[in-house]
Amino acid sequence: MATIDPSPPQVAAAHFEELARDYMRARRRLTTTLGVVFGLWLAGFVVLSAILRDVAARPIAGPLSTGWLYALSAFPLVIGLTWTFSRVSATSLDCSRSRAIAAANDQGGTR
Amino acid sequence: MSSNSAALWMFAGIIAVTLGITWWAGRRTSTASEFWAAGHAVTPTQNAMAITGDFLSASAFLGTTGLIFFYGFDGMLYLLVPLAAWIPIILLFAERLRNLGQFTLTDVLVNRFRKPVLRRLLAGSTLVITGVYLLAQLVAAGSLFQLLAGVPFSIAVVITAVVMLIYVTVGGMLATTWVQMIKAALLVTVLTVLTLLTIVGMRGGVGTWLSSALETTGGKNPLIPGNLLSNPWNSVSVGLALLFGVAGLPHVMMRLFTVRDSGAARRSASRAIAIIAIAEVLIVVCGLAARNLLGDQETALARSGGNLVAPKLGEALAGGPGTLSGALVLALVAAVAFATIVAVVAGLLINAASAVVRDLWRPASADGDAAGAADANGTNEIRRARTVTILISVVMAGLTILVGPGMNAALLVTLAFGIAASANFPTLLLTLFWRRFTVQGAISGMCTGLISSAVLLFLGPTLWPGHGSSPLPLTDPTIISMPLGFLACVAGSLLSNRDPADEFEALQLKALLGTEQTDRHSQELVTDPT
Numbered sequence: 001m002a003t004i005d006p007s008p009p010q011v012a013a014a015h016f017e018e019l020a021r022d023y024m025r026a027r028r029r030l031t032t033t034l035g036v037v038f039g040l041w042l043a044g045f046v047v048l049s050a051i052l053r054d055v056a057a058r059p060i061a062g063p064l065s066t067g068w069l070y071a072l073s074a075f076p077l078v079i080g081l082t083w084t085f086s087r088v089s090a091t092s093l094d095c096s097r098s099r100a101i102a103a104a105n106d107q108g109g110t111r
Numbered sequence: 112m113s114s115n116s117a118a119l120w121m122f123a124g125i126i127a128v129t130l131g132i133t134w135w136a137g138r139r140t141s142t143a144s145e146f147w148a149a150g151h152a153v154t155p156t157q158n159a160m161a162i163t164g165d166f167l168s169a170s171a172f173l174g175t176t177g178l179i180f181f182y183g184f185d186g187m188l189y190l191l192v193p194l195a196a197w198i199p200i201i202l203l204f205a206e207r208l209r210n211l212g213q214f215t216l217t218d219v220l221v222n223r224f225r226k227p228v229l230r231r232l233l234a235g236s237t238l239v240i241t242g243v244y245l246l247a248q249l250v251a252a253g254s255l256f257q258l259l260a261g262v263p264f265s266i267a268v269v270i271t272a273v274v275m276l277i278y279v280t281v282g283g284m285l286a287t288t289w290v291q292m293i294k295a296a297l298l299v300t301v302l303t304v305l306t307l308l309t310i311v312g313m314r315g316g317v318g319t320w321l322s323s324a325l326e327t328t329g330g331k332n333p334l335i336p337g338n339l340l341s342n343p344w345n346s347v348s349v350g351l352a353l354l355f356g357v358a359g360l361p362h363v364m365m366r367l368f369t370v371r372d373s374g375a376a377r378r379s380a381s382r383a384i385a386i387i388a389i390a391e392v393l394i395v396v397c398g399l400a401a402r403n404l405l406g407d408q409e410t411a412l413a414r415s416g417g418n419l420v421a422p423k424l425g426e427a428l429a430g431g432p433g434t435l436s437g438a439l440v441l442a443l444v445a446a447v448a449f450a451t452i453v454a455v456v457a458g459l460l461i462n463a464a465s466a467v468v469r470d471l472w473r474p475a476s477a478d479g480d481a482a483g484a485a486d487a488n489g490t491n492e493i494r495r496a497r498t499v500t501i502l503i504s505v506v507m508a509g510l511t512i513l514v515g516p517g518m519n520a521a522l523l524v525t526l527a528f529g530i531a532a533s534a535n536f537p538t539l540l541l542t543l544f545w546r547r548f549t550v551q552g553a554i555s556g557m558c559t560g561l562i563s564s565a566v567l568l569f570l571g572p573t574l575w576p577g578h579g580s581s582p583l584p585l586t587d588p589t590i591i592s593m594p595l596g597f598l599a600c601v602a603g604s605l606l607s608n609r610d611p612a613d614e615f616e617a618l619q620l621k622a623l624l625g626t627e628q629t630d631r632h633s634q635e636l637v638t639d640p641t
Contacts, residue, residue: 020620020624023623023624024619024623027623031202031203034198034202035198035199035202038195038198038199041195042195042354045191045350046346046347046350048336049184049188049336049346049350050336050343050344050346050347050350051343053335053336053337053343056184056334056335056336057332057334057335057336059334062318062321062322063318063321063322063324063325064321064325065184065325065334065335067184067334067335067336068184068187068325068334071184071187071188071191072395074191074194074195075194075388075391075392078194078195078197078198078384078388079384079385079388081198082197082198082201082380082381082384082385083381085201085202085381086201086377086378086381089377094374097623097624100624101624104624
């Protein structure tokens with residue numbers, strides 16, 4: 001038997017809107033933070049490989065040079081950023097997304 | 112047993128297994144959705160393996176090993192930057208593309224701007240990018256076959272083209288997915304074997320091994336950037352192409368449409384990044400091992416554009432030329448490299464066919480709905496796809512034979528990345544993120560990016576047809592063509608009026624929430640965006 005939704009459509013719409021905006025804001029915050037970390041690493045790589053080539057060639061860890069070490073740091077960095085994004089998405093963002101979708105589905109008046 | 116006959120048996124084994132899978136997949140492919148996107152039923156882990164198989168092409172395995180062997184640090188650039196390119200993809204594109212697209216990248220654009228002309232333009236740029244990428248793979252396939260089977264380059268190219276043709280025409284995306292998964296598993300296995308053989312063969316510890324690998328040879332210090340890309344602007348330009356080109360590569364992005372929803376697309380991408388990173392670490396080890404073991408063969412290996420460094424490394428690690436173990440490992444590496452190539456070319460081919468059939472050949476309908484209604488389960492579409500696949504294969508095989516075996520696969524692929532970064536990436540990014548973006552902006556951006564990257568490539572040293580030095584000193588012109596693409600997008604948008612039917616807020620909601628139910632509610636946000 002269908003139940004009557006107690007909230008009028010305008011309230012439900014406002015609720016959906018609020019949840020959707022919360023989700024998008026949280027997602028933007030996470031993306032920006034990770035993007036800034038990535039951008040800084042990238043800027044360092046560009047500087048070393050194109051501008052400060054002498055610094056890049058300077059051995060600092062046995063036979064490995066600054067440039068090689070910095071380049072190799074891409075592997076842990078990329079995996080770390082990906083893991084963080086996936087983890088936060090799965091544990092927090094997906095829930096907030098589901099709430100917004102549920103609010104959208106509930107907005108019909110009857111369920 | 113000679114390495115030639117062992118390699119041929121291994122080639123035959125891989126082809127037999129993958130053709131069996133193709134036959135199995137062909138029996139399960141009857142609708143257009145199954146043909147183009149494997150019915151959106153691929154699991155995230157399967158798709159991650161397939162993305163790895165699609166992404167790590169001959170250029171990564173054969174080409175980059177060769178570039179690290181010859182140039183040291185500059186070779187690393189060709190390996191690391193494409194890996195780093197997955198960060199923008201996972202942060203900005205993966206989920207959005209899956210929520211907005213069905214089968215191709217053009218679906219995403221058309222979701223916002225319902226104009227058939229955009230579909231055709233993006234299809235054109237897809238064909239150019241895919242064509243250059245296919246050329247690289249076929250050149251590498253021809254070189255390999257020549258080495259191992261003593262078969263002439265042209266015959267080798269024809270054999271590869273026929274195999275990829277069968278995969279795609281018979282099994283569609285499902286067969287392509289399985290071929291790519293098998294290839295990824297084989298590639299990681301063979302890289303692990305080479306790394307283990309390197310570790311077993313190390314004398315004097317890692318420090319000594321590294322010191323020897325990073326010694327200056329032939330006047331080139333592998334620690335210094337600039338052995339290959341001596342012009343710093345060229346380094347930045349190649350970096351831009353590799354970093355932003357991946358998001359514009361239609362055959363890689365197409366894989367995100369094969370999973371059920373946006374969450375699965377994100378999981379696919381994140382798992383793929385992990386597998387690709389592991390494989391690339393192993394490629395670095397192989398490149399350095401080659402510097403240790405094959406230093407005296409530099410001149411001979413340079414003739415193959417560096418594409419044969421990896422197979423020769425396998426031979427050297429397992430006992431050297433003339434030994435049975437050396438012959439077997441050489442054959443194994445070459446057979447896996449061949450599997451690598453056919454898996455990638457299958458992905459490229461289905462992508463090129465989708466661009467022609469879905470975006471160019473369809474009746475003039477903005478989103479293809481009318482055409483879809485007339486051919487409900489896509490029988491005619493699949494028939495057209497098979498015809499187009501045959502045509503593309505014939506054209507590409509002919510072009511590859513004309514180009515010949517002397518090109519380095521990694522360098523050719525960089526050209527494709529550059530075009531993708533200049534033509535597709537700006538349009539895709541601004542479609543998803545800029546409210547003021549218009550159809551005119553998209554058209555001018557795509558045309559400018561495509562034309563400028565192609566023209567500048569011919570003015571650069573790689574493709575300059577004239578005598579003497581080229582007018583443009585950059586081997587890769589992305590540093591000029593990508594900003595030009597962005598500028599044209601912005602100028603075109605600012606000089607035109609926004610379409611009143613453009614529902615940017617609705618698109619943003621759909622891109623992130625991804626449910627059809629949100630469509631109605633997002634309309635309300637458009638009319639009342641407070």
